[in-house]
Amino acid sequence: MPMSNHTPLEDMSSSRGQASNGPPPNCQKVFIQRDYSDGTMVKFQTRFPTELGDRLDRPTFEYTINQLNNYFAEAERASCSTYCEGCLACLTGYLIYICTETHYEKCLRKVAKFVSEQNDRVYRPRGLLLTDPTTRGLRLIEISVLDRPAS
Amino acid sequence: MPRITRKWELFPGRNRFCCDGRVMMAPQTGVFYVTICLIAGTSGLFFAFDCPFLAEHITPAIPVIGCLLFIFVMSALFRTSFSDPGVIPRATPDEAAYIEKQIEVPNNGNSPTYRPPPRTKEVLVRGQPVKLKYCFTCKIFRPPRASHCSLCDNCVERFDHHCPWVGNCVGRRNYRYFYAFIVSLAFLCVFILACAVTHLIMLTKDNKPFVEAVRESPGSVVVSVICFFSVWSILGLAGFHTYLTTSNQTTNEDIKGSFTSKRGQESFNPYSQGNICGNCFYVLCGPAPPSLIDRRGVVTPEYRAEQKRVSEDCVITNNKVYGTVKVVQPQSNGNSVPPVDIEAGEQSTMVHEPSAWGTHQQQQQQPQHNDSSQQSSQPSHLDSLNDITSNSVTHLVMNELPLASLPLAPIDIDEIAPLPPPSIVMNNNNSMNNCNNMRSSSLLEPASVTTPLSASRLRLLQDTTMIESALDLDSLEEASIGHGSQTGLIKMGVP
Ligand SMILES: [Zn+2]
Numbered sequence: 001m002p003m004s005n006h007t008p009l010e011d012m013s014s015s016r017g018q019a020s021n022g023p024p025p026n027c028q029k030v031f032i033q034r035d036y037s038d039g040t041m042v043k044f045q046t047r048f049p050t051e052l053g054d055r056l057d058r059p060t061f062e063y064t065i066n067q068l069n070n071y072f073a074e075a076e077r078a079s080c081s082t083y084c085e086g087c088l089a090c091l092t093g094y095l096i097y098i099c100t101e102t103h104y105e106k107c108l109r110k111v112a113k114f115v116s117e118q119n120d121r122v123y124r125p126r127g128l129l130l131t132d133p134t135t136r137g138l139r140l141i142e143i144s145v146l147d148r149p150a151s
Numbered sequence: 152m153p154r155i156t157r158k159w160e161l162f163p164g165r166n167r168f169c170c171d172g173r174v175m176m177a178p179q180t181g182v183f184y185v186t187i188c189l190i191a192g193t194s195g196l197f198f199a200f201d202c203p204f205l206a207e208h209i210t211p212a213i214p215v216i217g218c219l220l221f222i223f224v225m226s227a228l229f230r231t232s233f234s235d236p237g238v239i240p241r242a243t244p245d246e247a248a249y250i251e252k253q254i255e256v257p258n259n260g261n262s263p264t265y266r267p268p269p270r271t272k273e274v275l276v277r278g279q280p281v282k283l284k285y286c287f288t289c290k291i292f293r294p295p296r297a298s299h300c301s302l303c304d305n306c307v308e309r310f311d312h313h314c315p316w317v318g319n320c321v322g323r324r325n326y327r328y329f330y331a332f333i334v335s336l337a338f339l340c341v342f343i344l345a346c347a348v349t350h351l352i353m354l355t356k357d358n359k360p361f362v363e364a365v366r367e368s369p370g371s372v373v374v375s376v377i378c379f380f381s382v383w384s385i386l387g388l389a390g391f392h393t394y395l396t397t398s399n400q401t402t403n404e405d406i407k408g409s410f411t412s413k414r415g416q417e418s419f420n421p422y423s424q425g426n427i428c429g430n431c432f433y434v435l436c437g438p439a440p441p442s443l444i445d446r447r448g449v450v451t452p453e454y455r456a457e458q459k460r461v462s463e464d465c466v467i468t469n470n471k472v473y474g475t476v477k478v479v480q481p482q483s484n485g486n487s488v489p490p491v492d493i494e495a496g497e498q499s500t501m502v503h504e505p506s507a508w509g510t511h512q513q514q515q516q517q518p519q520h521n522d523s524s525q526q527s528s529q530p531s532h533l534d535s536l537n538d539i540t541s542n543s544v545t546h547l548v549m550n551e552l553p554l555a556s557l558p559l560a561p562i563d564i565d566e567i568a569p570l571p572p573p574s575i576v577m578n579n580n581n582s583m584n585n586c587n588n589m590r591s592s593s594l595l596e597p598a599s600v601t602t603p604l605s606a607s608r609l610r611l612l613q614d615t616t617m618i619e620s621a622l623d624l625d626s627l628e629e630a631s632i633g634h635g636s637q638t639g640l641i642k643m644g645v646p
């Protein structure tokens with residue numbers, strides 16, 4: 001994939017400088033919306049946005065989204081252990097939540113790790129930046145095109 | 152060391168925060184303190200007057216059980232009141248712009264038959280069509296089951312209702328605590344009542360006159376009376392929420408009748424797990440969703456800039472609306488608005504339930520002052536509404552102003568949480584043809600006829616519990632109102 005190496009790298013360093021939070025304003029953003037077809041659990045649409053056609057190939061994109069979807073499915077799966085956790089919390093009058101982290105929060109941590117890893121490996125080198133959906137209220141995944149101004 | 156600003160300090164909703172953002176409550180918490188005093192006071196009297204006697208004469212287990220129940224009730228109550236009910240963070244400016252672009256229908260702006268952009272988006276959830284409504288305050292399409300609480304001014308996930316007794320919204324994140332609170336409170340109440348009555352009976356056993364027993368243990372009498380009067384509503388509420396839990400519905404959905412079949416259209420609850428046990432487990436012990444508003448996060452300069460952009464955007468849109476659009480007031484006179492089929496399913500209706508509104512009005516006193524600065528900056532077209540003096544109505548109009556001021560737009564009384572006094576009744580007139588005969592009929596008729604179950608259940612719920620709270624009655628579905636696709640008008644019945 002042809003790409004100009006200067007700009008993304010510069011952007012990379014600058015956004016690293018601003019700590020890990022948030023893409024810069026005033027750049028083009030692509031939003032991946034939620035997919036509600038299976039209920040209200042967190043799941044994102046895997047349709048490839050055409051705006052990213054020249055930066056990213058479809059399998060890479062789909063891998064990212066599917067992987068995120070898997071993490072969230074894992075977080076919201078009504079498994080035996082989550083039920084035990086819930087029951088235990090209920091029995092203690094929910095006081096246990098003061099000192100422990102829920103299964104869901106652990107999964108969100110994995111998501112954050114995965115997002116930053118994907119950013120470093122795939123997205124930043126191509127001038128893109130993936131935003132952790134948790135910071136957007138799990139409503140959408142925001143992909144910023146760092147070197148393209150907002151339309 | 153410079154002071155750290157945390158994100159709760161810039162939170163756009165109206166919530167009240169304590170303990171540096173760890174505790175989050177609704178803006179008015181007066182009734183919450185009443186709840187605490189009632190529970191703690193009654194239990195205190197019970198422990199002081201009944202427990203020593205009963206522990207001695209029956210079993211020492213009684214104070215222990217009472218104490219455990221009391222601790223559980225209080226911890227569940229504090230959990231419900233102090234946690235984030237599942238607030239959905241508002242859209243960032245970029246996201247809002249993106250959504251606005253999406254819903255903008257290309258048209259030649261100055262055409263007389265201007266059609267406002269559709270504000271709903273339909274998605275299929277397990278094959279069941281669900282409407283996602285656009286929230287003008289949060290600038291997002293609300294996820295399924297979410298609703299906007301106008302008291303707290305947030306969209307809340309799986310919104311159940313706004314409960315003044317616990318001083319918070321009840322939503323996805325704290326419903327299980329709320330349910331635990333209600334059920335344990337029912338147990339506590341029955342337990343205390345039984346113990347107090349037993350105590351009194353035992354005191355009068357030896358042919359002593361009742362007056363003697365009262366003199367000996369006045370606390371027991373007070374406790375019995377309080378418990379006797381509250382136990383019915385608490386049991387009713389516990390039963391109602393048990394029913395909701397087993398069917399995985401929210402109060403909001405139950406009242407709107409979201410999942411009742413209408414017009415021959417098969418309808419089911421797409422969120423249900425399929426069976427009663429599954430629903431109970433999922434709702435009460437399922438995965439605990441995290442809080443999405445990073446209340447304790449540290450505000451960075453970028454975050455602050457973004458927040459500033461959000462508020463500026465808001466001002467600009469409002470100005471634009473005030474400046475260019477002539478405000479039509481269908482409220483003052485229903486006849487001034489011709490019937491337009493703007494959007495199927497855009498009717499809105501509001502069931503007014505007269506009981507228990509007093510509590511709300513009392514609660515509304517406070518925001519009236521808070522809002523007064525904003526209100527004074529509103530243009531005078533709100534005056535006619537202000538005359539009616541229901542803060543909730545002005546409040547509603549302020550929330551939905553961009554919509555309300557679009558000419559010919561059906562007025563959506565979406566976020567009308569606090570129900571106005573009985574004199575103000577939103578009447579759903581189906582069209583101008585129907586208008587007159589509709590008006591002559593009962594004001595409650597449209598909703599109560601077509602969603603009989605829900606309306607009666609609502610009344611039952613409110614009569615038994617006095618908990619009415621911010622039921623978001625947005626858009627009773629098109630079919631449940633009846634007669635096809637006419638524009639719903641709002642009429643203020645001023646006596
Ligand atoms: Zn909202």
Ligand SMILES: [Zn+2]
Pocket residue numbers: 177300301302303304313314319320321621
């Ligand atoms: Zn609320």
